[in-house]
Amino acid sequence: PWEEEKYEDGVKWKFLEHKGPYFPPGYQPLPDDVKFYYNGKPVKLSLPAEEVALFFAQMVDHEYTTKEVFRNNFFKDWRKEMTLEERQLIMDLNKCDFGELHAMHIKKVEARKNLSKEEKLVNKEANQKIVDEYGYCVLDHHRERIGNFKIEPPGLFRGRGDHPKQGMLKKRIQPEDVIINCSKGSRIPEPPAGHRWKEVRHDSTVTWLASWTENVQGSCKYVMLNANSKLKGEKDWEKYEVARKLKTCVDAIRAQYQEDLKSKQMGTRQRAVALYFIDKLALRAGNEKEEGETADTVGCCSLRVEHITLHDTLDGQKCVVEFDFLGKDCIRYYNKVPVTKRVFKNLKLFMENKQEGDDLFDRLNTQTLNKHLSSLMPGLTAKVFRTYNASITLQQQLKELGNSECLKLLSYNRANRAVAILCNHQRAPPKTFEQSMANLQAKMFTCKSILCVFSVVEKKKKAVQRCEEQLLKMEVQATDREENKQIALSTSKLNYLDPRISVAWCKNMEVPLDKIYNKTLRDKFAWAIDMTEHDFVF
DNA sequence: GGATTGACTTAGGAGGAGCGTA
DNA sequence: TACGCTCCTCCTAAGTCAATCC
Numbered sequence: 092p093w094e095e096e097k098y099e100d101g102v103k104w105k106f107l108e109h110k111g112p113y114f115p116p117g118y119q120p121l122p123d124d125v126k127f128y129y130n131g132k133p134v135k136l137s138l139p140a141e142e143v144a145l146f147f148a149q150m151v152d153h154e155y156t157t158k159e160v161f162r163n164n165f166f167k168d169w170r171k172e173m174t175l176e177e178r179q180l181i182m183d184l185n186k187c188d189f190g191e192l193h194a195m196h197i198k199k200v201e202a203r204k205n206l207s208k209e210e211k212l213v214n215k216e217a218n219q220k221i222v223d224e225y226g227y228c229v230l231d232h233h234r235e236r237i238g239n240f241k242i243e244p245p246g247l248f249r250g251r252g253d254h255p256k257q258g259m260l261k262k263r264i265q266p267e268d269v270i271i272n273c274s275k276g277s278r279i280p281e282p283p284a285g286h287r288w289k290e291v292r293h294d295s296t297v298t299w300l301a302s303w304t305e306n307v308q309g310s311c312k313y314v315m316l317n318a319n320s321k322l323k324g325e326k327d328w329e330k331y332e333v334a335r336k337l338k339t340c341v342d343a344i345r346a347q348y349q350e351d352l353k354s355k356q357m358g359t360r361q362r363a364v365a366l367y368f369i370d371k372l373a374l375r376a377g378n379e380k381e382e383g384e385t386a387d388t389v390g391c392c393s394l395r396v397e398h399i400t401l402h403d404t405l406d407g408q409k410c411v412v413e414f415d416f417l418g419k420d421c422i423r424y425y426n427k428v429p430v431t432k433r434v435f436k437n438l439k440l441f442m443e444n445k446q447e448g449d450d451l452f453d454r455l456n457t458q459t460l461n462k463h464l465s466s467l468m469p470g471l472t473a474k475v476f477r478t479y480n481a482s483i484t485l486q487q488q489l490k491e492l493g494n495s496e497c498l499k500l501l502s503y504n505r506a507n508r509a510v511a512i513l514c515n516h517q518r519a520p521p522k523t524f525e526q527s528m529a530n531l532q533a534k535m536f537t538c539k540s541i542l543c544v545f546s547v548v549e550k551k552k553k554a555v556q557r558c559e560e561q562l563l564k565m566e567v568q569a570t571d572r573e574e575n576k577q578i579a580l581s582t583s584k585l586n587y588l589d590p591r592i593s594v595a596w597c598k599n600m601e602v603p604l605d606k607i608y609n610k611t612l613r614d615k616f617a618w619a620i621d622m623t624e625h626d627f628v629f
Numbered sequence: 630g631g632a633t634t635g636a637c638t639t640a641g642g643a644g645g646a647g648c649g650t651a
Numbered sequence: 652t653a654c655g656c657t658c659c660t661c662c663t664a665a666g667t668c669a670a671t672c673c
Contacts, residue, residue: 204645211646243663251641251664297636305663311635312663326637375639376667385665419666420640458630461668474638474667518641527656579641581659586639609659 101296103322107273109228109237111280111288112301112314113221114266115244118142125195128188129181139172143260146247148192155249161258165247168260228300228316229277236317237300242269248307252386252421259307268303298322308384319614328618331589333470334478335629340468341479345370347467352433358454362463364437365391365452369476372428373513375419376457376473388417391473392460394451396442401435402427410435424515481510481587486629489596497567499600503593503607504571510583518579531569538562584612590619595627 098105118138126133127144136144147156147165155161166184173181181187206214225240245263248256266286273279275293282288289303299313316322337344348370351363368374368391377390389398398416405411408429418424430438441451457473464471488506493499521527538558545555584593590608594616597604604613604620613620 215646239662241662249664254664299636302636308664310664313636315637330638378667380666388665390666420664422641456631457668472668516640521657523656530656582640611660 098295103298104230104295105274106231106277107228107295107300108277109273109280109300110225111271111282112269113225113241114264114283115242118263121145121192121195125191127192128190130186131188134177134180137172137174137177140169140174140177142245143169143172144187144189145192145196146245146260148189149196150247151189151193155247155257158257160253160255161247164256164258165260168258172260230316230320230322233321235320235322238315238317240300240314242303243305243312250386252388252417254386255383256307256385262306264303270302272297272300272302317614318611319617324615324618327615330478331482331591333475334482334589336468337471337475337479338483338629341370344467349433352431352437358459360437361441361452361455362460364434364441365455365460366464367430367434369473370480371430372414372426373477373480373515374424375477376460378457386417386421388419388421390418392452392455392457395447396445396449396451397447399438399442399451401438401442412438418515422515422517477514478587478589481514481583482589482592482629484510484513485588486592489592492600495563496602496606497564499602500606501567501571503596503602504575504580507580507584507588508574508578510588511578511580514583514587516579516582517577520576524576528569528572531565531572535562535565535569538565584608585615589629590616591623591627592629594619594623595625598623598625 118141120138121127121141127136127141128134147169150156156165162184170178170181226237227234228237229235242264243261246261248254248259248261250257266282267289269288270290270292271280271288272292272294274295279291280288299315301314302311304310305312318324318327344366348363348366351359352367354360354363369376375390377393379393380388389395394416398414400413400415402411402413403409405413405427410430410432412428412430412435414424414426414428416424438451441453445451445453461472464473464475485506488509489503491502491505493502538561541558542555542562545558590612593607594604596602597607608616
């Protein structure tokens with residue numbers, strides 16, 4: 092779909108100009124009447140120590156701050172920011188009283204909420220000005236929106252799940268920490284007054300505009316383009332094209348790994364079983380992770396023996412594998428899956444003479460798995476199976492029809508839901524779930540009562556009809572919402588489902604696209620909206 | 630080959646805008 | 652006009668995977 096010529100060998104652009112990242116405002120010292128207390132006595136902290144104290148104070152009503160690991164990490168890092176005197180005085184977090192700091196924070200939040208319409212508008216305009224100035228770049232001939240042009244503000248690190256580094260201080264990033272990437276002929280961004288950049292480089296083989304190293308994990312952070320940019324759009328399109336290519340050879344690949352289950356080589360059999368899981372269950376590849384650096388989560392290749400239980404029979408089914416492990420973001424994967432005899436036998440073998448903590452696939456890692464995959468098809472890696480199986484599932488499930496618009500949308504959401512369940516995309520049930528469900532039920536009840544009365548009275552045909560329509564809509568809505576209680580549809584919509592399937596479906600079903608794609612999605616998938624005809628097949 | 634680093638995609642939650650309703 | 656609810660946008664953590672180094 093992209094007319095302009097492609098650059099050769101890894102070149103991503105010829106011209107790149109931008110204003111550099113936007114830095115968050117500096118720390119505002121506490122007013123004199125807001126005090127921190129240690130052991131009951133007011134203590135005036137040095138500014139660096141005060142800033143970090145406030146990070147903690149802002150979080151005290153969050154569960155995080157009750158956790159041992161969080162408190163210890165915080166206290167250790169906080170003490171590093173203190174002066175010698177402060178460090179000698181403040182020895183015990185339990186003797187710290189952040190009450191006034193917390194109260195001030197709450198008051199500020201309240202005040203922000205209670206701003207008048209006009210004041211909110213003023214803020215909005217100020218924000219827009221920042222976006223206008225820093226939010227765009229010029230890449231080749233296009234003005235493009237930048238995804239994250241703001242430097243992440245300092246704070247306390249909030250890892251997910253049982254993260255060993257939770258509570259550590261995430262330090263303030265200075266221009267001196269930031270590498271700028273832009274093209275040679277462009278106007279180089281000005282660092283904030285009195286500062287300089289760590290480096291200005293001109294690397295056209297990468298797509299980032301700025302980067303810095305984050306201090307908690309030591310990893311790189313990047314400023315990159317928005318998903319609606321040409322660069323990202325092309326990459327996204329390519330991703331789905333690779334997945335479509337897998338469709339043409341997936342049968343051969345499946346036959347191959349079925350065959351490999353019988354191999355004399357243990358490594359080959361392990362690879363075959365792993366591939367079977369990745370294909371059938373849409374598991375992630377599962378890179379190995381450094382112990383103690385992150386929460387203990389796994390994917391396919393890093394499964395350990397304690398993560399599966401083998402059942403010769405379970406609930407009347409044979410050869411059942413029970414999975415129970417924490418995956419990405421510490422989301423639990425729990426599933427009972429009947430597998431073929433051969434897979435089952437192999438798994439028994441892999442588990443022999445192993446104990447808790449041992450790798451299930453001790454002869455396999457993601458590098459060798461992906462090397463094998465790329466030999467079967469160029470561009471094929473483990474994650475392509477997720478994209479492929481997600482998209483093909485959507486396409487198959489969309490064969491369920493509905494005659495009214497709301498029923499059509501229900502069937503679309505159900506297809507989307509099937510994918511989300513496959514990919515294990517979960518969410519915490521909304522806090523208001525029970526209440527809003529009850530409200531909906533109440534409305535439906537009212538509607539039903541009205542219908543009862545009116546059908547007796549006769550007449551009022553219009554009102555009856557309207558009421559019936561409303562009722563149907565609410566019933567569908569209730570079903571949809573109930574089924575979706577703990578399922579996140581957005582992740583698969585955004586990352587796994589070829590948008591052309593959805594665009595074609597909308598055309599065929601005469602459903603307006605904005606019923607299934609919000610503005611962000613319509614922007615991101617502009618390429619698909621442009622090029623897709625009603626007869627598109629994934 | 631094994632570890633490390635760098636670049637990029639994928640992920641769920643927080644918070645707020647905006648809408649409909651009482 | 653305030654309130655409650657929903658959905659969107661933003662945020663940034665946490666993955667994947669290839670390149671590089673030794």
